[in-house]
Every structure is written in C-alpha cells, then in structure tokens.
Amino acid sequence: MVDAxxxxxxxxxxxxxxxxxVVPDGDNLREIHVIADSAKNPKQIVxxxxxxxxxxxxxxxxxxxxxxxxxxxxxxxKLAYAVKSLRTEDLGKNLRVIVNIEHGDEEFEGVAExxxxxxxxxxxxxxxVINALDEFSDSIYSVDDVxxxxxxxxxxxxxxxxxxxxxxxxxxxxxxxxxxxxLLAAANAALEVLVRFQ
Numbered sequence: 001m002v003d004a005x006x007x008x009x010x011x012x013x014x015x016x017x018x019x020x021x022v023v024p025d026g027d028n029l030r031e032i033h034v035i036a037d038s039a040k041n042p043k044q045i046v047x048x049x050x051x052x053x054x055x056x057x058x059x060x061x062x063x064x065x066x067x068x069x070x071x072x073x074x075x076x077x078k079l080a081y082a083v084k085s086l087r088t089e090d091l092g093k094n095l096r097v098i099v100n101i102e103h104g105d106e107e108f109e110g111v112a113e114x115x116x117x118x119x120x121x122x123x124x125x126x127x128x129v130i131n132a133l134d135e136f137s138d139s140i141y142s143v144d145d146v147x148x149x150x151x152x153x154x155x156x157x158x159x160x161x162x163x164x165x166x167x168x169x170x171x172x173x174x175x176x177x178x179x180x181x182x183l184l185a186a187a188n189a190a191l192e193v194l195v196r197f198q
Contacts, residue, residue, distance in 0.1 A: 002029055002059075010056045013173055014048045015192045016040045032066045042068040051151050051175055055158045080104060081133075081195050083187050086125065095121055099128040099187055108132040122146040125183040126159050126190035133194050140164040141194070146186055148178060157182065159189035172196075 004022040007029075011020035016036045023031040036045050046066045053059055081103045089096040095116045101108045110132025114124035126143040145160040155178040163170045174192035176185040 002027060007032075007053060007057070010052050010173070011049055013171075013196075014045070014052055015174070015196050016045060017048075029061060029065055032061070034066065034068045036068055036070050038070050042070060047152065048175060051149065051156050051158065052173055054151065055147060055149055055175075056173065081191060083129070083184065083191060086128075086181075086184050086187055088183070095124060097121075097125045097128040097183065097187075099125065099132055101129065101132045101191065110134075119146055122157070122159075122182060122186040125186040126161070129187050129190040129194065130161075137194075138165075143190065146189075148182070154178075157185040157189050159186060159193065161190065161193045 002024040004024045007022045008020045011017060011032070011034060016039045017034055018037060019035040021033040022029065032049065034045060034049060045068050046063050049066055050061060050063055053061055081101055084100045084102040084107065086097065086099050089098070091113065093116060094113050096111060096113045099110045101110070110128040110130065112124045112127035112131055114120045114127070123143045123146055126146065130141045130143070142162045142164070143159065144162050147158045149156055149158065157176050157178045159174045161172045161174065163172055172193045174189035176188035176192065178185045
C-alpha cells in the first residue's frame with residue numbers, strides 16, 4: 001500500500017515546492033500534484049520529485065503522473081545564496097574543506113575537517129556549508145548520509161540532514177546534479193537544505 005502522506009512529506013521538502021498532493025490507486029500512484037514557486041523550470045521540479053521519492057523509498061515513478069503548477073511572484077531573496085568557492089587542504093589522513101558562500105554583497109566562510117574516505121569527504125563538504133551559515137540559526141544540523149544515484153541518465157547527489165529544534169528532529173533532503181566536482185555537488189545539496197529550512 002502506498003503511503004501518500006509520507007510521499008507528500010518527502011515532496012514538500014524539495015526546494016521551491018510549497019504544497020504537494022499524492023493520489024494513490026491501491027498499491028500504485030495515480031497522480032502527483034505539486035505547487036511550486038517560479039525559481040525552477042517545471043521539468044527540473046519533476047526530476048527532483050522523481051529523485052527524492054526514489055532515494056527516500058526506492059519507489060520508481062512515472063514522471064507522466066506528476067503535474068506542476070507554478071505560482072507567480074518574486075523569488076525570495078534567500079534563494080540567492082550560492083557557493084562562490086570551494087577549496088581543500090590535504091591533512092594526511094584527513095581533508096579540510098573551506099567553502100565560501102555569497103549572498104548579495106555578503107560572504108560567509110565555513111571550514112570542516114574529516115577522513116579522506118569517499119563518503120566522508122562529501123559529508124565534510126556539506127558540513128563546511130553548515131558551519132558557514134551556523135550563525136543564522138539556533139537549530140542543530142547533522143549531515144547523516146550522502147548518496148549518489150542515477151536518474152534519467154544523469155547522476156545526482158542527495159544529502160540527508162537532520163535538523164534539531166529543541167526535542168524535535170526533522171529529516172531534510174537536498175539534491176544537486178553531479179557534474180565533475182562531487183564535493184561542490186555535496187556543498188550545493190547542503191546549501192539547498194539550509195536556504196529552505198534555516
């Protein structure tokens with residue numbers, strides 16, 4: 001049986017999505033309706049929905065059942081955060097990642113260190129972004145997992161971050177298309193989470 005509420009929760013965490021409704025059909029899905037802002041191309045939102053559901057549940061869906069309605073209006077200024085630069089320093093067994101985030105005329109630097117394993121390097125890049133923007137939130141953020149998946153012939157990096165507010169823990173997912181630089185993709189995926197949920 002498809003858990004429509006769980007899928008709606010997953011979809012609602014995607015950057016730019018303001019509401020989602022999943023219509024089940026027994027053990028399958030009949031329709032997925034998404035309301036989003038105008039920051040992304042509708043095709044990108046559809047790909048994000050596919051990616052988030054596949055990564056979170058293992059369920060592959062037909063993109064034809066996804067409909068996207070976009071609301072007009074100005075894109076919120078918080079979406080203007082961007083990774084300006086990312087550099088690394090070799091510390092022997094560990095790697096230091098230094099990330100600079102720009103937002104208008106402001107710039108913020110974050111640094112993180114971690115083991116030089118393939119997954120831990122990606123987590124370290126994500127943690128550097130969290131450290132760069134830590135002063136803007138009283139919440140605690142933890143990078144719990146990073147995965148690379150293939151969808152529609154392209155690779156995407158997904159970053160799972162737990163946000164802690166008091167005794168409340170929330171699971172958040174950020175994504176970025178994986179091009180040549182996997183560390184940069186991890187940083188962008190983490191930034192997507194922080195910009196949307198800080």
